[in-house]
């Protein structure tokens with residue numbers, strides 16, 4: 613089954629109303645390959661979600677950067693999956709390494725969040741990735757397999773899941789994984805899905821790469837057979853995000 617190229621822009625904790633308006637206006641004016649070729653999702657901070665959702669061109673979609681692990685209630689400061697659905701926000705990013713590291717989100721907690729968000733009808737970008745220390749000690753695959761297992765153990769339907777491989781050492785560092793490094797892990801992850809979840813799911817699930825992706829390095833990464841798109845941080849706030857979206861055309865040949 614063909615995997616449609618996916619480009620997500622994770623704006624993280626950035627932006628003022630004016631800046632957000634400017635980014636969306638720019639995105640609304642650019643020419644990019646059609647929705648049949650590339651799926652584009654941008655993820656502003658919670659407070660701008662509705663604003664962006666109402667202003668953004670209809671062929672691009674919006675994602676929240678997180679949501680609560682279960683049904684809403686007495687959880688001060690949290691945003692529930694039900695609220696996102698209520699606001700017509702179709703996507704949510706779950707398990708980003710910044711949350712795993714800074715807010716102590718465990719593999720189990722991330723797995724529960726993914727399952728709950730899916731159960732409410734959200735589509736999920738589930739993030740995994742190893743630290744530099746883990747890579748250097750040779751445990752990259754063990755780490756990402758454990759992260760994926762915690763998700764796979766709780767997910768029955770993978771149709772609405774995109775797996776984002778984001779090595780922590782490449783995030784915000786300018787130290788992008790080489791195309792060979794990215795392909796190696798993506799290929800292993802697909803193999804893991806094949807062996808532990810199923811052949812069809814392994815073949816159809818998009819595995820996207822994140823970590824210092826920019827306009828200059830995106831094409832070579834996109835050309836790798838198991839790289840199905842990107843989750844972009846810093847460069848998603850800049851005009852070069854459009855070049856990254858256009859990298860989708862690399863796959864057509």
Ligand SMILES: O=C(CO)COP(=O)(O)O
Pocket residue numbers: 622708778782783784785786822823824825843844845846847
């Ligand atoms: O964390 C990321 C996307 O979720 C990647 O961030 P950068 O593209 O800024 O390295």
